[in-house]
Amino acid sequence: MFELPAAKYPAPRSGLNYELPVAIQLPHSSCVFLQGDNGAGKTSFLEEVLVPKIHKAYDLLYLAQDIEIQQTTMIATLALLNQPVPDFLPDLITAWIKAATRCQVLILDEIDKYFKKDLDQAMTLSRFSLVLTVSHINLQAPYRSMQHGYALRFQRNHVRTVTLSLEHLW
Amino acid sequence: MVMGKVLGLLILILAYFAWFVFGPWYDHLSLQGIVFTTLVVSSLIRHGWSGTLRSLWIIFPFVLTLIFFGIIFDWFQLMGRSDWLNDSLVKAVVFPNSFLVTKLCLESISFRDLIALPVSQKTRRSMIILKAVMGKCTPLLFRFRFFMSLSPHFHNQRWPQFWRLCAVVMALYISIYRQAEQTRDLYDHRQTFLREKP
Incomplete structure (x- = not known):
């Protein structure tokens, strides 16, 4: 479903270079956990490399780390679609996701902390072909409705270089 | 001192609009170009490349729209006029200049200046x-x-x-x-x- 060739991927805004020694091939109904220390470059990789590549081929829903800023655009979107706008942030996120009727990819950047075990119920993860998540709470259970699970590990070897490695989880 | 600074900046904004927007130098493209270059250099010194490009990116859609409609109106010789494109090109420089002058001058007023103002x-x-x-x-x-x-x-x-x-x-x-x-x-x-x- 999604392929990322083995290569070096520069991220000009963050000044980082990502090295992917082995190509990534993700089948349909895959969940990928982006894992690494704080400051390893996970969000930069998402925004500068993965999101632009995925967006060229698929419709995606991106829930960013700065959700407090993004929620304003969610409120505006639901209002313009003439749909109810919940006050509570998790309900707002759920309503926003449900309002996107056709979408193949879901990307979550430290969003599961708002849902924890209710994540699958709130977002119906199985409706997506690909789910990418950055999380520090290490909760895999809500994502088990996806058929394949992977961990994409970020290793900062040098000040500006990050090495990526993919591990198959289930 | 603070009053002088704030008044000076406000006079600068008013002077710009009086001469370059509503005044005699409005349709002097070369002068407007010099003003634009001066403002971009000032912005580069203050905000660096990324900040300056961001400011220009905000106004870029409006500039494009001005030029686009200028081309269309000129093509159809709307209202019998054949100077639409020239007029749009002037506006395409005056608009960014007005935006940058106002932005740079107002940004120069710091919080300390506001606290010291006799208001x-x-x-x-x-x-x-x-x-x-x-x-x-x-x-x-x-x-x-x-x-x-x-x-x-x-x-x-x-x-x-x-x-x-x-x-x-x-x-x-x-x-x-x-x-x-x-x-x-x-x-x-x-x-x-x-x-x-x-």
Whole structure:
């Protein structure tokens, strides 16, 4: 479903270079956990490399780390679609996701902390072909409705270089 | 000293508009070009490349629209005129100049300057809140545009780009309103609990 060739991927805004020694091939109904220390470059990789590549081929829903800023655009979107706008942030996120009727990819950047075990119920993860998540709470259970699970590990070897490695989880 | 600085900046803005927008040098493209270059260099010194490009990126769609309509009107010789394109090119330089002059001058007024101004407490409070809100909300515009550029929610609507732009504007309005409320509450709270040094 999604392929990322083995290569070096520069991220000009963050000044980082990502090295992917082995190509990534993700089948349909895959969940990928982006894992690494704080400051390893996970969000930069998402925004500068993965999101632009995925967006060229698929419709995606991106829930960013700065959700407090993004929620304003969610409120505006639901209002313009003439749909109810919940006050509570998790309900707002759920309503926003449900309002996107056709979408193949879901990307979550430290969003599961708002849902924890209710994540699958709130977002119906199985409706997506690909789910990418950055999380520090290490909760895999809500994502088990996806058929394949992977961990994409970020290793900062040098000040500006990050090495990526993919591990198959289930 | 502060009054002199603030008055000087306001006079500079008024002088620019008096000469280069509503005055004799409006349609002197070469002079407008020199002003534009001067302003871009000033912005580069103050904000660096990324800050300057961001400022120009904000006004780029408006400049494009001006030129686009100038070409269309010139092509059809609207109202019998054949100078639409020249007029649009002038406006395409005057608009960024006006934006940059106002932005750079108002940014030069610091919070300390506002505190030192001989104005009423109510006026000072409003000015401080306005500056704080504009400082916080202007960078959000790019983030909102990024989020909405990814949003699939308007795919089924007619003119999805238009609806995405509406969402950006609406989100900016909501942010300004919320930030103004928060900044006002914070300011009032700090004022209430200020104590004199013993």
